[in-house]
Amino acid sequence: MMFTVTTFAVLIALGIALVRAFLGPTVFDRILAVNSVGTKTVLLIAILGFLTGRPDFLDIAIVYALINFIGVVAVLKFVKYGDMASSGDGGEPT
Amino acid sequence: MIITLVDIALLTFMGATAFAILRLRSLFAVVMLSGVYSLLAASMFVALDAVDVAFTEAAVGAGISTVLMMATLALTGERERPSRHTPYVPLAVVLITGAALIYATFDMPPFGAADAPVNLHVAPRYLNDSFAEVGLPNVVTSVLASYRGYDTLGEVTVIFTAGVAVMLLLGGRKGDDAGIKNEPPEDDTGADDGGSAA
Known part of the structure; x- marks a missing residue:
């Protein structure tokens, strides 16, 4: 029962984050929305594991969290420097 | 539920x-x-x-x-770039194809049915005999590494070739980087080329 309620809560939060990703007037709204969708995905996968009685999927959820983090860092780097290969030293933020 | x-x-x-x-x-x-x-x-x-x-x-x-x-x-x-034509004919083609595919799913066996043809062909043999034949506890690994070994080898070759190509494209000309960055007009023409090609 507890997991069911949590699943619905996560799904609603996922929907709200998606609406922000669709509407988001600025770039940062969308980046934050995508990051938040990724977090909700991690939570959803973890809860689904417990909901179906197979909590082995917890490792996968942790790996998703890492992928999400790396992806957001790469996107933010692109937004700030306009270039993936920039080291960030001395380059003027544009 | x-x-x-x-x-x-x-x-x-x-x-x-x-x-x-x-x-x-x-x-x-x-x-x-x-x-x-x-x-x-x-x-x-x-x-x-x-x-x-x-x-x-x-x-x-x-x-x-x-x-x-x-x-x-x-x-x-x-x-x-905003598109100048209204793609009604492609939309109709996509809708008709989609409707035909959905209609075709009515003939499919239920999801996960044990007597579906896909579960009767070679799957029982993999499930029953793969441990004795290959010796791996994970059936998927047995199929990928042994029964479908040549297929996996081809996939690995494709991925390796793609990786080599991407590395050549991204890192092949380090000496020219400064020249590319300092020429904004060249970037503009590049963007136009990309737009027309797409």
Whole structure:
């Protein structure tokens, strides 16, 4: 029962984050929305594991969290420097 | 029951994301939303018990694809050119094809049925004999590494070739980097080429 309620809560939060990703007037709204969708995905996968009685999927959820983090860092780097290969030293933020 | 509701919710979100991708003109937003779509698809795969597929989808779709698309956006423009024609004929073709495919699913056996043809062909032999024949506890690994060994070898060759090609494209001419960066007009023509080619 507890997991069911949590699943619905996560799904609603996922929907709200998606609406922000669709509407988001600025770039940062969308980046934050995508990051938040990724977090909700991690939570959803973890809860689904417990909901179906197979909590082995917890490792996968942790790996998703890492992928999400790396992806957001790469996107933010692109937004700030306009270039993936920039080291960030001395380059003027544009 | 609850899993069915989760499936419905995830599919609805995926459909909404796809429509948003179609309607948006800002390519940055489209790249972000395709990352969202991959994450939703990965959740869907987990809900369908295909954890390994979900893992690949998250790593490739949400991780690498987003980064590569971002790198592409750095070289081209950020706005999609508005289309000048109204694509009613392609829309009709897509709708008819989709309706035919949905009609075809009525003839399919139920999802996961034990007497479906796909579960009667070679699957029982893999499940029963693979441990004695190959000696691996994981049946999927036995199929990929032994029964389908040549297929896997071909896949690895394709991935290796693609990796070599990408490394040649991205890192092949380090000496020219400074020249490319200091010429903004060249970037503009590059963006036009990309737009017309797309």
